[in-house]
Amino acid sequence: MFKRRDILLGLGILLAAGLVFLLTRIPILNRKPKNLVRIYVNGQLYAEEALGKERDVTVSQPGGAENVVHLTENGFYMARSTCMNQLCVYQGDVTEENYAARFLGTHVLCLPNRVDVELVLEANAADPDAPDI
Amino acid sequence: MKTRTLTHLAMLTAIMLVLGLVERQFVLVPGVPGIKPGLSNIVLMYALCLLGAKEAWMLMGLKVVLGGLLYAGVSGMLYGLAGGVLSLLVMMLLCRLHFSLTGVSMAGAAAHAGGQVLMSRALMGSWAAAAQLPILLVAALITGLINGVTATLVCRALKKQKT
Numbered sequence: 001m002f003k004r005r006d007i008l009l010g011l012g013i014l015l016a017a018g019l020v021f022l023l024t025r026i027p028i029l030n031r032k033p034k035n036l037v038r039i040y041v042n043g044q045l046y047a048e049e050a051l052g053k054e055r056d057v058t059v060s061q062p063g064g065a066e067n068v069v070h071l072t073e074n075g076f077y078m079a080r081s082t083c084m085n086q087l088c089v090y091q092g093d094v095t096e097e098n099y100a101a102r103f104l105g106t107h108v109l110c111l112p113n114r115v116d117v118e119l120v121l122e123a124n125a126a127d128p129d130a131p132d133i
Numbered sequence: 134m135k136t137r138t139l140t141h142l143a144m145l146t147a148i149m150l151v152l153g154l155v156e157r158q159f160v161l162v163p164g165v166p167g168i169k170p171g172l173s174n175i176v177l178m179y180a181l182c183l184l185g186a187k188e189a190w191m192l193m194g195l196k197v198v199l200g201g202l203l204y205a206g207v208s209g210m211l212y213g214l215a216g217g218v219l220s221l222l223v224m225m226l227l228c229r230l231h232f233s234l235t236g237v238s239m240a241g242a243a244a245h246a247g248g249q250v251l252m253s254r255a256l257m258g259s260w261a262a263a264a265q266l267p268i269l270l271v272a273a274l275i276t277g278l279i280n281g282v283t284a285t286l287v288c289r290a291l292k293k294q295k296t
Contacts, residue, residue: 001285006236009227010274013243017270024264 035096036120037076039069043116051075065113075099075119076108083112094119142188142195145180149173149196154204161272167249167265168272171242171280178224178234178241178284183291186225193217211256212249219248234288238281242273 039047039059049057049071056079059067067088070079075095078088088110092102099106099119106119152172162168173196181189197217201210223244227237246269253262 001233001282002235003233006233006239009232009236010239010278013239013270013274016243017267020263020270021267024260024266 035074035122037069037071038118038120040116040118042114046115059113059115061113065115067110067113067115069108069117076117078108078110078117081110081113081115083110085112087111088113088115096121138188141184142191145176145192146195146199149176149192150199150203152176153196153200157204165265165268165272167246167269168276170276171245171273174220174238174241174245174277175280175284175287177221178238178280179287179291181221181224181228181237182234182284182288189221189225193221208256212252215252215255216245216248219251220245233281234285235278235281238284239274239277242277242280243270246270246273 035051037049037051037057038045039049039057041059041061046059047057051071051074053071054073055071057069057071059069064082066080066082067078068080069076072093072095074097075093077093078091081088088108091104091108094102094106094108094117096119099121106121108117109115110117150173152175156169156172160166161170177189177192177196180192194217197210197213200213201207205213220241224237224241227240232240246266250260250262250266250269254260
């Protein structure tokens with residue numbers, strides 16, 4: 001019922017299991033995806049940026065409208081805008097911690113320039129069509 | 134195809150479907166989704182040994198498609214197909230390399246788990262399900278061992294009956 005090669009095969013499968021176990025636990029290969037910031041202009045995706053480094057993203061539109069989104073380690077805020085009312089700047093920052101308490105949730109809106117900036121949380125960043133397994 | 138063969142295959146398909154259905158009614162290892170005995174592989178190995186490769190492929194395809202329509206659903210069908218194709222390929226290879234049925238069964242069970250993880254990579258675009266693979270492989274060794282011994286006994290008995 002058993003042969004020597006069957007036992008070797010079993011050991012081989014065990015070895016493969018151990019290898020996969022190690023591979024799935026190497027931190028470099030399994031960095032958690034960072035939260036994203038998506039910038040929409042006129043309802044179209046303009047840019048998608050991963051959080052991490054402090055930096056500015058400039059949204060320039062034909063006609064002179066310009067918004068500067070400042071990304072931080074865990075969120076973003078509208079740093080400057082060419083719009084009339086500056087409401088987007090006053091909306092303050094969105095972070096991974098404070099979005100639930102904000103009136104606009106994960107968004108900062110600049111209606112005059114038709115710019116919508118959204119903090120996309122890791123949990124929602126996955127493909128919405130993906131099936132449950 | 135002879136009526137005799139047709140009836141034989143139909144009966145084997147029915148057995149596989151029932152075994153698949155029975156397996157869905159309980160959780161083998163609480164807390165780890167996806168571990169199941171894979172009893173229908175016994176039938177598949179019987180077909181592979183005593184009927185032939187063509188018949189085994191037909192049975193596998195029928196089990197996947199009908200099982201999907203009856204209880205597993207479309208995504209279940211895709212996962213079952215990936216597991217089925219890969220495990221049957223591996224089992225045919227090992228049969229040709231003169232492994233015993235126990236070895237064939239263990240490798241087939243492991244390949245089934247591997248195929249499903251590959252399918253999850255294709256469907257979800259991430260290797261997230263691979264984290265589960267080690268425990269699935271260990272489970273495959275145990276269930277494969279039990280199924281393999283069962284299949285050996287079944288094949289031995291039925292071969293004797295034939296001659």
